[in-house]
Amino acid sequence: MLLEVIYRELRDMWMVESQYEFSQFWLGQSRSYMSCAKARQRPPSLLVLMRLSQRLTSISAKYAAVATTEIERANCKRLAALHNAVELEMRC
Secondary structure, eight states: OHHHHHHHHHHHTTSOOOHHHIIIIITOSOTTHHHHHHHHTOOOOHHHHHHHHHHHHHHHHHHHHHOOSHHHHHHHHHHHHHHHHHHHHHHO
16 A cells, blocks of 8 residues: 555654544544554555645655755655655556
8 A cells, every 4th residue: 555655664764653643634634544444455546645645745845945965865855755655646
């Protein structure tokens, strides 16, 4: 599931600590959204994808503005790739 991939990537970049935080901050949903979606194997709604896309765009721009190290620049590229994956999912 795309949301699991994005959650793991953000966790690897230290941008999210828990599924609760991911559900609320990144997806704009209740704290149990991610665990319920995984348990029921439901794809995210278009609204959830739109919110995630918007959040990735916003955070990526802010992060890029202050990125000074190679790791930070690499994380900017990772955020852009995640955004592209969400945009592609919305087109399907």
